[in-house]
Amino acid sequence: MRSQSTEAQNQNGHGVPEEGFPVVSEEYSEIIEKAVARTEAELNDETSWDFIGDKDGVKAYTKVDGSLTAAKGVGFLPYHPRVIWDQFIDATKRKLVDHQLALGRNLKTLNAQTNIDYLEYKPIFVVAGRDFCNLVHWRVLLGGTIIVVVQSIEDLELCPLKEPKVVRGDVHLACTKIVPNAAYDGAMVTTMVKTDLKGSIPGKVAAEQPFVISRMGEIIKARRDLADVAAQGKLTNTVFELSNKRSLSSGSVKTVRSSIINGVAGSRNLGTSLSGSATSQFSGNPLRIDTFPRTSGEKVSKTQVSRPETNGVSVEVMGHSKTGKNVMSDVAVCVIQFGGVILALKNVGFPTAMHSVVTILLILFFFTLKVYVGLSQTSSRRKTIISTFGSPESGMIFGTLQLDMTKANQYIAARRKNSDWHFTVTHIVLRALGKA
Structure with a gap:
């Protein structure tokens, strides 16, 4: 099939690449193409990543992106690139390398190169489990490099919520880049994940994500079908001819x-x-x-x-540059609150045993709540302003308002599908404020 494809010509006389062309779902084409573009931008921007460690030949990096923390791993696997791709693309095999994963399965196959997968993670201590409904797409770039991009989507019919037992997380971008060597018997593998876990998750969990590469190598080494998979040859895209409908300009x-x-x-x-x-x-x-x-x-x-797309990200990072100060402020507020509660309990005529039990239960409840909700990115002064609706020195008043965004989300989805506008809820809010 590949020998025929290299001889194929489109209407303009251009040859079909050896790697073929990726097939993309019409419904999710915009999401997929933007994810591919962001993958190249994120992985090539080496200056923004902070090195955190090296284990089993895998180098781990992290990067703060606003309120999110991205993790990246880079390592070499001495196995056929098709085998490596097969291990990454199969959601059912993810559990072998990620012990926190409770369930991984394919919900729907959109085409030969695009799936919708479901991942559910186990609860950690008092923190509820997390699940994800992900759009997964892979393709082979010109030159043989293989990429897999993952991004969360919302499809409640296909993937209903399990809250409050399991909280729905949001994968902003997860990607894998497999660069084969000249002999096509090994590849340099780079993985990156940027996820909003919707709460406080121990930092160790995020720090372990880059080392999935080394665990992946151990699983591949134990496979008995390595020769059979490698015998299929180089991995390519699934389309090798250009029809009138699919012709490129x-x-x-x-x-x-x-x-x-x-x-x-x-x-x-x-x-x-x-x-x-x-x-x-x-x-x-x-x-x-x-x-x-x-x-x-x-x-x-x-x-x-x-102008790189990450300009907006850098501005957002600057807005959260005082996260450490906010954490110290939260700790100070907690100490003051505990001190006040303990002093109040001393003035209550409880027996000694009852006093101890109440104090311990109160402390456990408070810390459990903090672990579940997570530390706030808002300063204590601003939280006081919001709760009291008092006017601060700058003359601003902060308040909250809950709105039903069902119709707005449907409108945004329709406009994104029918035009090339980058349209978000922020634009609607700004327009509404301008009209008010």
Whole structure:
């Protein structure tokens, strides 16, 4: 099949790459292509990662991204890249390398390269378990590099909630990059995960994520079908011909070919989709976040092209630069609260035994609640302002309001599907405030 594909020509006379073309679900094409672009940006931005340790040949890194902490692992596995890919892509095999995982299964197969998986993790001490409904897509880039991207989606019919026993987490981005060596008998593997666990989870759990690579190597070594899987040859995408419906524009083909010649595998060039809408969005234009649709003839300046997508992230990180101070402030408030409660109990005429029991139960309840909810990112002064609705020195008044966003979310999903706008709840809120 591959020998025929290399001889295939599209209408413009361009040859089909040896790796073929990835097949992308029309429904999730925008999510997938943006995840591919973010994968390249995150993994290539080495300066933003902090080295935390080296174990079993795997180097571990972390990075603070606003209120989230991302973890990355890099290591070499001396096994056939197809075997490594097979181990990462199968949700049922995830439990072998992640002992905190209680259940992993495939909910739906969208196409040969895209699945919807379900992962459920065990509870830790008094913290409820977490589960995830993830969109998983893999593809082979030009040059043979294999990537797997994962992002949470919301599909309550396919994946109903189990709260409060199990809390639904949110995978902002998880990815695996497998770069085969020249002999195709080993690969440099990079994994990255950025997850919102919706609460306080012990830091050790997040710190262990990068070392999944070494545990993956142990599991692969014990497999008895290594020779059978390796005999299937190099891993490729699943499409090797371009029909009229799936044909690429000549501009995108030239861009991809020029990138290979120059040794550049940019995410916007390699993230070419076979769906019509995704092709028009990503074949020749860089990923841009704005609230206005771009006309077909609009030109992008050099400043816009060179501006990384992580600019918004850096601003958000600066806003949370005082997290350590907030933690110390929380500890101080806890000490004051405990001191007040203990003094109050001393003035109550409880027997000694009853006094001790009440004190111990109160302490256990308070710390259990803190562990479950997690430390707040808000300063104590601001929390006092919010709770009392008092006006601070700056003249601002803080309040909270709960809104039903069901129709708003449906509207956002419809606009994202029918246009190339980057549209979020924030834009709706700002528009509403402007109209008020």
